[in-house]
Amino acid sequence: MRAIVLAMLFLSWVTVTALAGGLDDIRNGNAAYREGRYEQAVEFFTSAIVSGELDVEALAIAYNNRGVAYDQLGDYDRAVADYQEALSLKPDDAMARRNLRVVLVRRGVALANTGEYQRALTDLSRAIELGPDKAIAWLRRAQVRMESGDLEGAAADLVEARRLAPEDEEIARAEERLARLGEAARKAAVQLTTEEAPAPAAGAEPETAEEKVAGASESAPASAGEAPKAAKARATEATRETAAAPETGEGEPYRAIANVNVRSGPGNSYPARRVATKGTVVRVVGEKLGWKEVIFDDGARGFIYRKWLEPVGDAG
Structure with missing residues (x-):
């Protein structure tokens, strides 16, 4: 684990305008931190x-050291805020700059572990800006990009990480995983191509929901004595049921919660085949790298990222 650096305050570091009470609080905070009493350390630094x-x-x-204590407590948001405050007071503070870079990597990993990939990438990109010569931030961003399906971006980050740390074993493992994901994505793309639904014959029109209902009504007429109004209501209900989801029995029905691209493979690097408009119902038949493989009612297949879909049973 990368260490966060505590600024040890010596009298020679400060001018005579710093009075004894504030300095004592910093010293006491440093002592509490060294003894693992991080909450007390925060209290002392806050008092200072x-x-x-x-x-x-x-x-x-004081801000830097309180940030260090917050980091040890797992409160990355407050740690980031304190390091930024320290840098606003002393822009050339190399220690606060280093600590900010390290905690941004930690928070980025924590965010990625909860599926908040975009926020994680923002933190990791900022960490790279603060220390472009540090392989760890490039590696962590590559790993998050792999999880989010951006294999091309992950590959570029791993190239830089490898340049900075040629012998690093964790980078080697990440490269192996990227190769496996790339091969799986290529196989998925080939499968989608071979399973593409055939185009209708020239002049043929797809059967509409109303035509399907009409056909059903002809083969299964209303029961004897059923009033015309009731028959019409039954036909209307049948129309809603027919339009609610694709007729294929494969997979579970999901609904698009916004207009979203449907890609040929599980990742943003794959081309978009079509757009699923908000409210479109598809059937989910699998999931790869966080992307759901879907089938449309016309038989076409593709991938939609999971955050843009909700089960049909949920409130939309």
Whole structure:
């Protein structure tokens, strides 16, 4: 695990305008941190910050050190905020800059583990800006891109990570995983191509929902004595049922929650074949890399990222 650096305050670091009370709080906070009493450390550093007794340099140290304590408590949001405050007070503070980079990587990984890939990528990209010569941020962004289906972006990040750390075994494992995912994606694309539904014959028109209902009514007329109004209601209900989901019995029905691209494979690098408009109902027959493989009512297949679909039974 990459270490976060605590700024150890010595009297020579601050000017005489920093009074004893604030300095004592920082010293006590440092001691509490070293003993693993992170919550108490936060309290001491906070007391120093609000004391009004610190000059700019000492205040930057207090923010940095409180950020370190927050990081150990797993409160990455507050840690990020404190490091940014330290840098606003002292823009050339290499320690706060390094600590911010490290905690952005940690928060990015935590976000990715909950499926928040876009926020994770934002944090990891910022970490790369702060330390472009550090392989760990490139590697973590590559791993998140793999999880989100961006295999092309992951490959580019791994090239840079490998350049910075030629002998790193974790990078080698990530490269192997990327190769497996790429092969699986290529096979999926080939399967989709071979399973593409044939085009209708020239002049043929697909059967409409109304025509299907009419055909059903002819083969199964209303029961004897059924009033015309009731028969019409039954036909209307049949129309809704027919239009609600594709007729294929394969898979579970899902609904698009927005206008979304349908891609030929499980990732943004695959071309879009069509657009599923909001409310379109498809059947999900599988999932790869977070992308659901779907079948449309015309037999066409493709992939839609899972966040854009909801089960038909859910409120839409």
